Amino acid sequence: ALRVAPTVTLTSEERSELSRIVASRLSSVRLLLRARMILLAAEGLQNKEIAERLQVARWRKRYLEHRLSGIERDLPRGAPPVKMDVARLVELTTQSKPEAMTHWSTRRMAAELGVSAASVSRHWRKHGLKPHLLRGFKVSRDPHFVEKLEDIVGLYYVSPGACLGALRG
Structure with a gap:
């Protein structure tokens, strides 16, 4: 036998309160989700359709993959951040010029x-x-320039205490 969810009928006050x-933005995520469920039920949707609309399957899958940490927070929105190829940036900047x-x-x-x-x-x-300062900027011909630059820049990020500790042995 096909199970049919009970019909939800809302007064105009209840509908406006849920809406x-x-x-x-101040509603808790749980209350917001539950209010959406009731509004969809009042539109005549069955539980399965509501579950599909509210992406219940996605949350179930995330829980199965990551347990509690998978449902505690939303995934970041939008495209993933683009990783900068810093070595290539430095190499292009210091070793080449764009055409013309x-x-x-x-x-x-x-x-x-x-x-x-x-x-x-x-x-x-x-x-x-x-690179825009032509007088103070020269293209290096050293093929190992990028590694040397990274080593030198790395020295500035080491704390003085770490340097003294390393010198004392």
Whole structure:
């Protein structure tokens, strides 16, 4: 026998109260989800349809994969962050020039690496690179320049206490 969920009938006050809960940013996630369930039931949807709409299967799967940590927080929204290939950025900036240009611009470098111009700018500042300053900036011909730069920059991130401890032996 086919089981049919009991019909939910709401007064206009109940419907507006549940709608207010769903729209409010102050509602707890649990209350919001339950209010949505009741509103969908009042529209005549069966439990299976409500479960599909509210992605119950997704939460079940996440729980099975990660247990409690899988349902405690929502996954980050949007596209995953793009990882910057810093070695390639430094190499391109210091070892080459774009075609028919005197130096790399943040936008041109961003297009080359498939990242945002803000990311390029942030990494140039972090590594002290200033390709737009022609007088103070020369393209290095050293094939091991990137590794040397990373070693030198790494020295600045070590705490003075760690250096003294290493020197004392």
